[in-house]
Amino acid sequence: MMVAADPMHQFHISRLIPFEIGGWDLSFTNSSLWMVIGVLFVIGFFAFATSKMDTIPSRLQSLAEIWYGFIDGMVRDVNHDDGKPFVPLVFTLFSFVFVANLFGMFSLPLPGAHTFTPTSHVAVTGALALFTIGVVIVVGLWKNGFKFFKIFVPSGVPGYILWFVMLIEIFSFLSRPISLGMRLFANMLGGHVALKVFAGFIPSLAAGLGGLGMLMGGLLVMPMVVGITALEFLVAFLQAYVFAILTCVYLNDALHPGH
Amino acid sequence: MSDDLNKRIAEAQDKLAAQKRPRNGSDGKGWSTGYRMASDFVAAILVGAVLGWGIDALFGTMPWGLIVCLTLGFSAGVRMIMRTANEQANAPAAENEDENA
Numbered sequence: 001m002m003v004a005a006d007p008m009h010q011f012h013i014s015r016l017i018p019f020e021i022g023g024w025d026l027s028f029t030n031s032s033l034w035m036v037i038g039v040l041f042v043i044g045f046f047a048f049a050t051s052k053m054d055t056i057p058s059r060l061q062s063l064a065e066i067w068y069g070f071i072d073g074m075v076r077d078v079n080h081d082d083g084k085p086f087v088p089l090v091f092t093l094f095s096f097v098f099v100a101n102l103f104g105m106f107s108l109p110l111p112g113a114h115t116f117t118p119t120s121h122v123a124v125t126g127a128l129a130l131f132t133i134g135v136v137i138v139v140g141l142w143k144n145g146f147k148f149f150k151i152f153v154p155s156g157v158p159g160y161i162l163w164f165v166m167l168i169e170i171f172s173f174l175s176r177p178i179s180l181g182m183r184l185f186a187n188m189l190g191g192h193v194a195l196k197v198f199a200g201f202i203p204s205l206a207a208g209l210g211g212l213g214m215l216m217g218g219l220l221v222m223p224m225v226v227g228i229t230a231l232e233f234l235v236a237f238l239q240a241y242v243f244a245i246l247t248c249v250y251l252n253d254a255l256h257p258g259h
Numbered sequence: 260m261s262d263d264l265n266k267r268i269a270e271a272q273d274k275l276a277a278q279k280r281p282r283n284g285s286d287g288k289g290w291s292t293g294y295r296m297a298s299d300f301v302a303a304i305l306v307g308a309v310l311g312w313g314i315d316a317l318f319g320t321m322p323w324g325l326i327v328c329l330t331l332g333f334s335a336g337v338r339m340i341m342r343t344a345n346e347q348a349n350a351p352a353a354e355n356e357d358e359n360a
Contacts, residue, residue: 171328171335172303174310179302183294234290242291 007196011120011189031124034116038099067095071244078248082255086248089135093128094244100124101188101236105229119239120188122181129181132247140254150257180246184239191232199225296343300336307332 017028049064057065071091075083097119104117118124140148152169153162201221205213311328315321 167331168335168338171306171310171331172299172339175299175303175306175332175335175339178306179295179298182302182305183298186298187294238290238294242294245291246295 007193007200010114010116010192010196013121030116031118031121034103035096035100035118035124038096038103038118041103042095042099074245075248078245079252079255083248083251086251090244090247090251093132093247094240097128097184097243098237098240101240102233104188104192105232105236117188117192119184120192122185125185126177126181128184128243129177132180132243132250133177136250136254139251140257143255144257148254148257151253176250180243184243187235187239191228191235195225195228195232198228292343292347296340299339299343303336303339304329304332307335 013029013031015027015029016033019025019027045060046064049058049060052058052061054061068091071094072087075087075090079086100119101117103115104120106115108114137148140151144150151173152166154165154169157165198221202217202225205217205221207213209216307328307330308325310332311325314324314328318324
């Protein structure tokens with residue numbers, strides 16, 4: 001009899017190469033492995049796709065150009081010409097998140113081995129979000145000095161209520177890294193759990209109700225699982241897109257703090 | 260000769276841009292706005308709760324820090340949603356008139 005596996009098992013971190021420095025556990029885990037694979041894939045893909053540059057692009061080259069042009073266009077839309085130095089940053093963030101999200105959607109043709117979604121852990125997405133906000137703060141202070149703090153002082157607010165609005169602005173600034181990190185991790189985690197739970201209905205139904213259960217599982221649940229899988233691919237892209245565009249929006253605040 | 264080519268490229272791009280504009284906004288932008296609003300709202304309230312709780316734990320002012328910060332967090336969440344909505348509403352106009360916003 002088949003029993004649906006624990007839906008959280010796919011997020012289990014296992015140490016591949018145990019490693020410790022001064023009490024800190026810095027092991028190379030399956031999460032690290034899939035991050036490395038993602039990074040190597042992006043580097044390899046772009047190196048390979050741009051190795052033979054042609055005026056009339058090959059399919060791979062054109063894919064790389066669309067990928068790059070998408071981010072370039074996004075940064076240009078949001079940040080106009082000031083954003084040019086940040087295209088590589090946004091591109092790297094987008095590509096990493098996108099590939100990490102996407103690789104978690106595939107399964108391996110090996111028994112016992114499965115892919116891992118690094119972005120389903122808040123440690124990874126939180127670090128990415130803090131890094132992004134850190135860049136925003138550094139860029140803001142570097143480009144504008146103390147004028148950067150104008151982002152907390154919206155223009156056109158009467159003086160007697162300004163302190164209150166400033167408090168609210170500080171709160172919304174503080175909530176940015178949390179919003180950024182939480183959205184990505186929650187979507188990846190939630191999506192994968194939902195997928196696993198719904199897929200687990202099929203063997204449970206078959207085990208519980210026999211032939212009728214198999215029929216129901218096949219006719220009702222399986223199409224839904226296929227649909228959710230498609231939705232998850234969309235979410236994998238959308239979350240990377242949202243992460244990238246919010247990086248642009250926040251950078252825009254850093255570059256032009258006066259609203 | 261190359262000027263002529265450049266002009267033709269610019270014309271073709273304008274034409275393409277004019278064709279593409281109507282379906283602008285249906286390519287994941289709505290989704291991303293939705294995700295953004297939802298998580299901004301939740302995150303602001305979370306920040307308020309955690310900050311309020313922390314202040315209370317530090318200074319022993321049990322309910323008051325939480326009450327004040329939670330209210331502020333809620334306001335910040337609502338304000339962020341409104342700002343995002345305003346940005347979205349103003350975006351198409353800003354796109355057409357370019358730097359006028």
